[in-house]
Amino acid sequence: MEMDKLVALCKRRGFLFQSSEIYGGLNGFWDYGPLGVELKRNVKEAWWRDMVTGHDDLSVPEGGPSSFEMTGLDCTIIMHPQVWKCSGHYDLFHDFMVDCRESKRRYRFDQIRGRWAEAKGQRIFVTTAVAAAEEQADVERRALKYFNLRSKDADSIHWDGDFRPLPEIDEPSQVLAPDARALDTLTAPREFNLMFKTTVGALGGEEDAAFLRPETAQGIFVNFKNVLDSTRVKIPFGIAQSGKSFRNEITPRNFTFRSREFEQMEIEFFCHPDTSHQWYQYWRDRRLQWYTALGLSDERLQLREHDADELSHYSTGTADIEYAFPFLPTGEFGELEGIAHRGDFDLRSHMEGKLDENTNPLQVALGPDGKPKWRGSGKDLTYFDDEAWEREKSELGFKSFKEYVKQRQSEPQPGAPFQYVPHVIEPSAGADRATLAFLCEAYTEDEVPDEKGKLQTRTVMRFHPRLAPIKCAVFPLVRKDGLPEVARDLYRTLKAQMAVFYDEKGAVGRRYRRQDEIGTPYCLTVDGQTLEDQTVTLRDRDSLEQCRIPLDNCLAELQQRIG
Numbered sequence: 001m002e003m004d005k006l007v008a009l010c011k012r013r014g015f016l017f018q019s020s021e022i023y024g025g026l027n028g029f030w031d032y033g034p035l036g037v038e039l040k041r042n043v044k045e046a047w048w049r050d051m052v053t054g055h056d057d058l059s060v061p062e063g064g065p066s067s068f069e070m071t072g073l074d075c076t077i078i079m080h081p082q083v084w085k086c087s088g089h090y091d092l093f094h095d096f097m098v099d100c101r102e103s104k105r106r107y108r109f110d111q112i113r114g115r116w117a118e119a120k121g122q123r124i125f126v127t128t129a130v131a132a133a134e135e136q137a138d139v140e141r142r143a144l145k146y147f148n149l150r151s152k153d154a155d156s157i158h159w160d161g162d163f164r165p166l167p168e169i170d171e172p173s174q175v176l177a178p179d180a181r182a183l184d185t186l187t188a189p190r191e192f193n194l195m196f197k198t199t200v201g202a203l204g205g206e207e208d209a210a211f212l213r214p215e216t217a218q219g220i221f222v223n224f225k226n227v228l229d230s231t232r233v234k235i236p237f238g239i240a241q242s243g244k245s246f247r248n249e250i251t252p253r254n255f256t257f258r259s260r261e262f263e264q265m266e267i268e269f270f271c272h273p274d275t276s277h278q279w280y281q282y283w284r285d286r287r288l289q290w291y292t293a294l295g296l297s298d299e300r301l302q303l304r305e306h307d308a309d310e311l312s313h314y315s316t317g318t319a320d321i322e323y324a325f326p327f328l329p330t331g332e333f334g335e336l337e338g339i340a341h342r343g344d345f346d347l348r349s350h351m352e353g354k355l356d357e358n359t360n361p362l363q364v365a366l367g368p369d370g371k372p373k374w375r376g377s378g379k380d381l382t383y384f385d386d387e388a389w390e391r392e393k394s395e396l397g398f399k400s401f402k403e404y405v406k407q408r409q410s411e412p413q414p415g416a417p418f419q420y421v422p423h424v425i426e427p428s429a430g431a432d433r434a435t436l437a438f439l440c441e442a443y444t445e446d447e448v449p450d451e452k453g454k455l456q457t458r459t460v461m462r463f464h465p466r467l468a469p470i471k472c473a474v475f476p477l478v479r480k481d482g483l484p485e486v487a488r489d490l491y492r493t494l495k496a497q498m499a500v501f502y503d504e505k506g507a508v509g510r511r512y513r514r515q516d517e518i519g520t521p522y523c524l525t526v527d528g529q530t531l532e533d534q535t536v537t538l539r540d541r542d543s544l545e546q547c548r549i550p551l552d553n554c555l556a557e558l559q560q561r562i563g
């Protein structure tokens with residue numbers, strides 16, 4: 001599938017528009033149109049229903065060690081600045097960027113790639129920042145220009161070695177920047193924090209600085225105690241949240257894949273350290289299944305376990321669910337969701353302060369004065385398993401928990417296993433990336449016969465019925481003989497329960513085609529026979545099969561098919 005066709009369809013039929021388009025757009029920001037908003041809502045609602053409201057708290061799920069509860073939160077975008085210091089985002093959430101003194105453009109250091117080229121006795125490293133599929137053409141064009149050669153002399157350039165990332169090159173004076181004509185125009189790489197900064201209150205001093213959240217997860221960690229205290233959840237349990245996140249990405253690209261404002265769907269699953277690895281595997285597998293159940297094909301999906309050297313120091317396992325987006329070179333995949341075993345890093349950071357990255361993760365980082373550099377909340381974010389304590393205290397021979405802790409004081413974790421900092425498994429998904437994957441997967445062109453039996457190319461969005469923006473279209477075959485009246489009544493009955501579209505204009509074949517192009521899975525047509533036997537034609541988008549069903553059974557039939 002060519003990405004250009006999908007992008008054009010998204011604009012033409014109202015799935016996605018560039019933000020502020022009439023002013024020339026704003027790079028990295030996208031608006032969802034009338035159909036796009038429904039599609040994305042359906043993605044988020046499917047996630048919420050499958051992970052939270054529809055979750056069975058009582059049964060042990062397949063592959064999981066025990067039953068568990070799921071609950072939700074909706075936290076603010078702007079939070080106390082200390083949250084980002086303790087989470088590590090203030091110090092560590094950055095990319096390296098380089099500026100070009102000649103073109104005045106800015107690039108992500110790790111995204112510039114190039115090849116060594118030699119001609120006229122000079123050897124230079126020609127770089128590019130375009131997509132992988134166009135890299136070679138771009139460097140060739142620019143090398144010709146640099147060496148002042150004509151296209152027919154392309155053979156006189158000797159290319160040495162494959163494409164390599166710029167960070168591997170240590171001769172900056174030989175580098176031709178992606179949009180420059182002279183050598184050595186790039187600045188040294190500089191750190192660039194990805195958090196958007198803003199000001200809270202009218203004074204606007206540095207002490208009023210705040211940040212737009214770069215992830216939704218931290219709202220869950222800082223509310224951990226509130227959820228424990230206000231509900232009766234017991235470990236293991238999960239808290240889910242979906243909402244906007246903001247990252248000042250240096251090079252937003254690939255449609256909505258890398259945006260500066262986007263939505264996440266995150267779960268923090270709190271469990272006992274001893275079962276955390278099992279839970280990690282459970283969530284990894286369950287989340288992968290979620291995408292396949294909603295229609296992403298196995299061939300385009302992969303679960304990639306991170307190698308040990310890719311893992312954060314606190315993580316004992318991280319896997320990415322990746323999708324072969326059509327804008328990537330063949331064989332490459334882009335991240336849809338990351339599932340990370342985060343240990344007790346986050347809760348402990350918010351309790352105690354910023355953790356020292358390189359050494360003992362339980363140690364609090366100290367500033368030059370010997371005091372903790374970032375102080376945590378100081379609040380007790382441990383979990384006390386009162387049921388287990390009540391069960392076992394008499395067997396252990398203790399009257400109170402205090403007495404038990406006192407006895408074990410010399411041990412590293414004196415309260416364990418009854419009181420501990422839970423471990424966390426984090427399945428962190430992007431609503432926009434998932435929506436984009438469903439759009440890419442759905443786009444299909446096939447050939448269907450028209451009314452005269454001639455084959456016509458049809459564009460069809462094969463969305464899973466749960467995700468389709470419009471579930472059903474209702475048509476009267478013709479605009480007379482009382483058919484519109486019956487069709488309108490049917491439309492109103494269905495519309496009370498689901499997104500339905502009514503159309504009575506033009507040839508019915510053309511009406512079907514318009515619905516195919518926006519992914520409507522079912523069409524119901526009221527015709528002459530309806531008036532005789534109270535049945536209508538139900539047409540299936542994918543199989544093109546048509547069958548007659550009773551008028552008063554349409555709602556139940558659709559509900560059963562949509563699931």
Ligand code: ATP
Pocket residue numbers: 215247249256257258259260262263264335336337338428429430431432433434
């Ligand atoms: P990447 O490596 O692609 O930048 P990440 O590893 O930084 O992603 P996480 O911090 O794990 O991403 O965020 C979780 C999810 O949020 C990602 O899997 C993705 O679906 C989504 N996401 C992250 N950054 C963006 C973005 N700039 N635009 C759209 N979605 C994003």
